[in-house]
Amino acid sequence: MYFSLLLATVVLLGANIPVEGTYNNVPILESKRHISSTPKPEPIDVTELPLPPVTANDEEGGCTSDINSRGTGCIGISPNLQNGNFLPDGNHVTATLNFTGAPAAPDERSIYVGQQLIVVKVDGSTFPNGDAWKCLTCGVPAQNMVGSTILDAYPQAFHDGKRVLVGTNIVDCGLALLASADCTPDKIHIYPIRWNVQSNGTGPGGNIRELRVHPDNVHLGFNAFTLSGASMGEFSYFGRLVFNPSPTAGTPLTARYDLVNVTMLFNPNQTVIGADGDQLIFNPNALRVGEFRGFTGRGNEITYLGQPVESCNFDVFAADLTTGKVRRITSDPGYTDPIDVSPDDKWQVILTTLQSGRMLFLSAMRGVPPITDLITSASTGSVRNNGQRRFFQPWLLDHDGDRGSYIGQLINSAGDGSPGSINDPNWNAGADPRWSPDGTSIVYFQNLVKAPACGGQNPLPCPNSTAPGGRTSRLMLARLTSRQPLPAQPVTPVSDEVPWGIPYVPGSSPPSALPLLEGNYTLKGNVSGTAHASFTLDSTKSSISSVAVIYSNYSDDGINRLNGFENVTATPVNLTLIHLDWFSDLTSTGKSNSTKVSSPDGFHLEIDQLYNFFNANGTLETMVDGVIFKQPPNGA
Incomplete structure (x- = not known):
């Protein structure tokens, strides 16, 4: 199966990966991110609830x-x-x-x-x-x-x-x-x-x-x-x-x-990609809530799926309710979305596609600023699922998030991967995993893949359920057996006011979520080089329809340099379906060497945000240090 690409190494559980951070040959983190001490793997006992x-x-x-x-x-x-x-x-x-x-x-x-x-x-x-x-x-x-x-x-x-x-x-x-x-x-x-x-x-x-x-x-x-x-x-x-x-x-x-x-929960003065005159501004620390996902354990921060700060990389962030200070929790090249934070704020359980490798043809090249993402995110984010087949599994992560050699610990790693086992790859997690009040257990649920995400014309076979009665959903309990129960600590009610947000006025129209950039701009790398970007608006002047970027020795970290181009045009088919015409020829050289290349006639993607069935013509491939990551087959 396609999603078995990385499964063989999922038992790493924070094993000794190089400090710069790789997972199956994919760079995990930017090298300048602070490297703090990391926890060791702990015993986890997973059982199914009745x-x-x-x-x-x-x-x-x-x-x-x-x-x-x-x-x-x-x-x-x-x-x-x-x-x-x-x-x-x-x-x-x-x-x-x-x-x-x-x-x-x-x-x-x-x-x-x-x-x-x-x-x-x-x-x-x-x-x-x-x-x-x-x-x-x-x-x-x-x-x-x-x-x-x-x-x-x-x-x-x-x-x-x-x-x-x-x-x-x-x-x-x-x-x-x-x-x-x-x-x-x-x-x-x-x-x-x-x-x-x-x-x-x-x-x-x-x-x-x-x-x-x-x-x-x-x-x-x-x-x-x-x-x-x-x-x-x-x-x-x-x-x-x-x-x-x-x-x-x-x-x-x-x-x-x-x-x-x-x-x-919107700050109109902050955006990841913006402009000052003809200069493009890239602010990876901007407070830009993509979708609200919850609160931290003590309630001082919100958690959310943020606007990408690396191209095609979907991560969860936290922002202080009072100050608006942003904290990036994940930066791995998978799609991370559901999250729940422990009652003491020291741990979080996340659901991510990292172990499946599904997103890597899009995200394995690291350090690309999210310029084309202004029009591609709705579609590329939908690659995370294939209809009723989800590619999420639960991971345990400490407060500081993935960094260096630490990518967290896969919660359901024990098992032989056989049908019905706790790490059977055909059983995938659904939102939301939840902590127990004492911080010693986590509950989550899983669904077994079923047609049309398998069988028929789909190249992936449909498995038989081993659950009672042949049901295709199960409720799972993960016990962190070495932990001591946390004492109960009531949370004091917070203020109604969120200083960095906009008080909602009933009947008012929502603001524009993204800047309507038009024309030509230049983004300067933090260390070297430039990215020259051109934006075109649609006929109604209400949204960006195309983005073209040329990179010349662009580098934000001084370790890798980016050259080449990407050119994407987005054409709405309906409210939830966008047709993308994508041409890419990018090269990153330095500590890690990678390419991201479309086929000569381009990569053409249509994927409905509500159903997530992958459908593409042409190819888009990313190669990292000789390892090639390909898109999934249509319908898979």
């Missing part, structure tokens, strides 16, 4: 007593699983999944249907009925969930153990702890979350996504898409959650949580 029994029959009544004798429901082979975080006791984790095959009402088992929120035991014990899991929202009365939406994404328990944010709702069991016998469906209320986007406060709220609860349990971060002409954009926001028992304006007119004092 889930409801599986029925292959999704039809009404398909969940029979033979499959579940307790009458507490079944899930399908593909249950739409999403792990959440731990309850404050550390003995339960939240998750959402889809129940199916329930008999019709008035059978008491009819409540086990649709997307629901559950809690799962992690200590090997069971609930009083003998199940290791409990459905919290199955059977909630209709009058207790007016205005609520699907319970499908990122469940996050509050510190009181009585509430869980899930999707764009808060599930609340009143005075009862969620995992207790006192928490019954009739006591649960599901309250919608509303973000007002109208100047007069009327109508439905704005569409929000990727919600993350701040550790103070008072504030919330989220993302929202924007539409501008033929382009789709995204901004991130921070606001206070306020319970509104009797709203008088805006829909739904039911008890709900309102987002107030909202700030756009």
Whole structure:
């Protein structure tokens, strides 16, 4: 399989790689990055957590007593699983999944249907009925969930153990702890979350996504898409959650949580690539939030997927909520996105494609400034997946991030890679991994690749599931067995104000996310050389349509020098699909010698941001010290 390219060496776990940093012959870090002491690999025990029994029959009544004798429901082979975080006791984790095959009402088992929120035991014990899991929202009365939406994404328990944010709702069991016998469906209320986007406060709220609860349990971060002409954009926001028992304006007119004092996490005065006159400015330390991903353990920083600071390299960053100081957490040549930070801020678990090698035909050449990325990022970032085949695995990384010989520790490295093993490459992680409150465990989930990302015309075969019932999702627990539990330390609520952001005014139009550069500019290397860049706007003058760059002995580190050219034109097909025509002939010489070259007729890529199916004509190849990294086959 294509993604086995680097798998054989994934067990490095921070082995002795040269100080400048390489991973399978690919430079990992810029040589001038500060090299601090690094942790040694630690023992990690990974096990699978129990889930409801599986029925292959999704039809009404398909969940029979033979499959579940307790009458507490079944899930399908593909249950739409999403792990959440731990309850404050550390003995339960939240998750959402889809129940199916329930008999019709008035059978008491009819409540086990649709997307629901559950809690799962992690200590090997069971609930009083003998199940290791409990459905919290199955059977909630209709009058207790007016205005609520699907319970499908990122469940996050509050510190009181009585509430869980899930999707764009808060599930609340009143005075009862969620995992207790006192928490019954009739006591649960599901309250919608509303973000007002109208100047007069009327109508439905704005569409929000990727919600993350701040550790103070008072504030919330989220993302929202924007539409501008033929382009789709995204901004991130921070606001206070306020319970509104009797709203008088805006829909739904039911008890709900309102987002107030909202700030756009955007600093218009900072950009990675900008201009001063005819000089191009490259600021790798700029605060530029691409997509908000969460908060650090104590809540002093946000984490986010940033605008690339190296061409085609997608990393996670942190920025102080007050000062805006930026910290680059990862710089490996994979795609890193989901991240969760330990309660004491000393560790993080990340999901990255590094071990797969999937991104290396784009990113293996290091130190290229992200000039063409102004129009390619939406497409190149989508290479990380192939539809239902994800290429992410969980890695443990300390606070200072990857550096020198340290690239972190692959959490699920133990095993022989056989079908169903914890490091079976056909099982890939989904967002978000989560730390336990005491910092000794991490929960994550995985999905098994399935058609059309395999089989049929796809050159990759579809594997058979070895999970119970043949299901294609599993919930995993990683125990860091040598660690001592952290003491509980409540987080003091932070200010509503984010000084470097823009206070959000309902009804206002979003700013331009990227500078609309037009014409010719020169970027001077920090050490030597130049990059001459030419930008062309589209016919509406609302976005950049083409970028051409010529490098002449360009160097920011004094170790490698870049020569050659890249020329890219972006043509929108629809809101989520862009056609790229890409011509490249780059050479980097010095400590590491590399080339990045397109075929003579160019590299032509179309990949939908929503589906991520790789489809290209022509080739783009990167060679590093004699090792060639090729693009994946179409559909693979």
